[in-house]
Amino acid sequence: MGIQERKERERERRRQQIIVAAKRVFSEKGFTRTTMEDIAKEAELSPGTLYLYFKNKDELYASLSLRILQYLIIRLEHVNGNPDLDANRKIDALVDAMFDVYEFDPLVIINMFHLQSSETLKNLSPQLLAEIEDLSRKSINLIAKTFKIGIEEGVFLDRHPVALADIFWALFSGVILWESSKKIIDEKKDYLKQTLKISFDIFKRGIQREQ
Amino acid sequence: MGIQERKERERERRRQQIIVAAKRVFSEKGFTRTTMEDIAKEAELSPGTLYLYFKNKDELYASLSLRILQYLIIRLEHVNGNPDLDANRKIDALVDAMFDVYEFDPLVIINMFHLQSSETLKNLSPQLLAEIEDLSRKSINLIAKTFKIGIEEGVFLDRHPVALADIFWALFSGVILWESSKKIIDEKKDYLKQTLKISFDIFKRGIQREQ
Amino acid sequence: MGIQERKERERERRRQQIIVAAKRVFSEKGFTRTTMEDIAKEAELSPGTLYLYFKNKDELYASLSLRILQYLIIRLEHVNGNPDLDANRKIDALVDAMFDVYEFDPLVIINMFHLQSSETLKNLSPQLLAEIEDLSRKSINLIAKTFKIGIEEGVFLDRHPVALADIFWALFSGVILWESSKKIIDEKKDYLKQTLKISFDIFKRGIQREQ
Amino acid sequence: MGIQERKERERERRRQQIIVAAKRVFSEKGFTRTTMEDIAKEAELSPGTLYLYFKNKDELYASLSLRILQYLIIRLEHVNGNPDLDANRKIDALVDAMFDVYEFDPLVIINMFHLQSSETLKNLSPQLLAEIEDLSRKSINLIAKTFKIGIEEGVFLDRHPVALADIFWALFSGVILWESSKKIIDEKKDYLKQTLKISFDIFKRGIQREQ
DNA sequence: GATGAATGAGTATTCATTCAT
């Protein structure tokens, strides 16, 4: 291991130390009421040091969200790659994964919504932003893949897998929570309504007796 | 119309003028980044005037939420009181009502979550707080009533109506969005997980082919 | 009584009504924490009306002080004009008068100090200012007259009557309280120190046994 | 000198720098009209920095008062501990000390009265409050001790030393100034009248010829 | 005259961010 690499590794360790501290404080107080000094104290570092590893408060927050997405993706890949599970079992495993993410950090998922604000977006580095969007899409696709298998196997109704994946997410983090923000609402109004419609549709079918 | 009454009416008109302006600004910027001066400018009034009609920023915000809940209740009551609709049609009408509320103000519903923070709660007058809690409960109950009829008529599976109403809301405003906040999570952890579980359950049933 | 006079009388009645209300509120809350609205409510008038009778808050306050000085002067004149009292009895009567003023309004006397600030002075009409200064001087002179008689009668030590009157006031409202404010301190530094010196001197004599 | 100690010393230097600036501004403008920005400018610091050293405006003000009391105590202890002075000389030395305190800061002593308001008291840290009360009591006791010696030596009339100390203070900072505030007036009305009575009594004795 | 709704200037306090050490 070269000296360069050792340094890089050390740097990464610090980043994680800060993210872990940030997670604790954000979870307790929410984004607005958490101060950088709170996080610094929790991480047993000085406020200045945080800025050596994160450009600003928003970027620190986004990095935290990213980490949770990463965790989710690992879980989803594990579910998908497991040949022992049939389509129904896979859905169950997805639900389990969602529960674990929720257990991992209930509030941060809610707060993830904070990221949507266009003001916040301006404060993020394009690279980080791209990474988050990439992982979000990836997680939806992984879930969709599972549904696709189910449809192909003939055990699920033949709705579009991506729509199902969206609804699945919606059930978890809230349709609107996930889809909203002025900008998205303006841009994707029709898509959003469509998703809501499908969602209510499936719900209705879930409570109706077969006749 | 007496002079007293005319004044009261004028006062109410001003309140509405402010609420409408506040809605616009909150929707665009979110609660934290909206300043009282922003709202004052939008309403073409001075900052001081806002405080003649609302005790503080939190109370102005809460009044806004209240207004949306009131609108929803009116719609729900209309659905319930209509004898021409059978259970299935009523669900459809509920969905329509939800869509309209969403159209009415997509972001404020999300932001309603902001109200949950105990810090915010301290700033509200007990009366306003009671009113909001009352209307929230009322809306859930109205939805539940509709499901109850469906179950009694034998067209819906016999899950508990209140649970169904919760899920219905959840689909709309987001399970976690609705249920969360540190305090609630600590107090109602089990109930929340239960709701999520039922919710996933119904979803699963919705996508599974009958075998 | 002409119509003009009747109006003038009515106007004076209103002024007194406001001053009485102001006294109550200022006594309870002090100058800074008392709002014009507080006073208006206490007087059962609207805030705007106060400004028909007093130029501003400072002038209202000063008018109140003036009234108390007027009361004191009446008492002092009564003491002085009473031929039945010898010098010692007159001092006792002065003390009684001071106690009654204190009873009349303990806090306003303290707050009278507020008037000294040059910022406040700028807000007063020259006429009102002159009146207050006039009455202050008058009250000192009335007290001094009493001491003069005592010195002439040979019952008091032959210190200058005005100095004694100053000390008498000083004992009551506080040497510095009465004399201070940046401006006065700069202008009258030597006089103030002199007064304090005499004051301590008399005190010392009061506690020393004759040898 | 350890690094810890050096830092502590540096911190104390800053506190003093701010207190000195605050003294200048408060003396010129009085408490209410002085803004934190005024003080910051005078200290050539930013407003935020003041809050690193003092919790709020009230606490900054109280710290200033504390400093003056500390100076007074040092002087009083010096007088008391000096075996070369007899009782009469000690009184003279006390007077000198009072004059010097007055020279040191005439207005702040007056303003010390501001501290009595119960609203202000709520904003102070209990520790600082206790310290001020402690020093106030200490200064009265030190003066009383001097009078006690005089009474024991038979050179002073045998009034209670503490009462004499109170009057001495009263002469300096004003009976009412020192004793007042709505609350104290309500609670200690009788004591206050008593003090005033003794005070006038001594004064009277000071101006009466022996007969 | 009387009203009281509206004004808007004024201020304590917070906190993300910087930078000399």
Add this chain to the structure above:
DNA sequence: TATGAATGAATACTCATTCAT
């Protein structure tokens, strides 16, 4: 690298005063 003291912009809220009715 790491520190943490210093910064100063930002903002909710108050209240003396005005003025249309």
